Amino acid sequence: MSIVTGPIFQLAWVVHDLDTAEQEFTDLYGVDTWVRMPRMHFGPEQARYRGAPADYTIDASLGYAGGQQLELIAPVSGENLYTEQLARSGPGLNHIAWVPDDFDAALAEARTHGIEIAQHCTVTEIGMEFVYLPGGPLGSYIELLRLPADGRALFDSMIPDGYHNPWSRK
Template sequence: MSIADGPIFQVCWVVPDIAAATGEFAARYGVAEWFTIPDVHFRPESCVYRGVPADYAISVALGYAGGQQLELIEPRSGDSLYSEQLMRIGPGLHHIAWVPDDFDAALADARAAGREIVAQGAFEGVGMEFAYLDGGPIGSYVELMRLSPEMKAMFDYLIPEGHANPWA
């Protein structure tokens, strides 16, 4: 049973300093364009972390290496899957993400396969839901995302010319 198929939409790193990380990607890897969203607050009414309502803030930077979306997340406050990684193992690869055609069916398949959902929630007001699955033998997490047409349009605006996001 495949929980997600198709191309990987996103590769994400958790970092302690988003400005330093975007600078590193620009200087060493040619990813100079970043869309940054500072201090995104996730509230307990819409997010769960390890089975408990979660209240935390992060800063996010989105860039593209060719057609591959890159995400950098800097934990800002509260307990989250991101701050947990920095405390336990430090900065590094955090998750890979898919946008399944049927988000609810993909979550049901994950549960049926015995995959632990370690965090789940919504980015309020923008039309994005997410669920992080334990990565098992691959180590990093797997994120499943539900994106509204408006969120897909924003990501389509950000992707470099000549490339397309998985839903295109």
């Protein structure tokens, strides 16, 4: 059985510099608008990295290429999958994300396949939760998102006219 079905929600890259990465995507790939989320802090009460409590801060930026959400992540402090990637192989694709219809069932299915969680975070303010699963031969991670109505509405407000996010299924 598949862990997830349906369209990919997001592609995300880890970068050293958000300004440079945004400019590249804007100039060469037509991403006109970016929404910056500076200094997002994930403390030990809401984040785990490789099974242990984590404490880190990132800068992030979201944009859309047509109906495809793109995320750029620049680590600021602390140890996490993003700093790990930069140290190991440098900037590049970090994860591909899905928003499963049933987050808990998708996570349970991953566990039945012996897939361990590499990083787990919650954003309690909006009830969002996300896990990163190793992508095996893919090299990048697979992200599963629990995205409640407030989070979906936020992302729906960002998407360009004429497109929709996977949960809309128009």
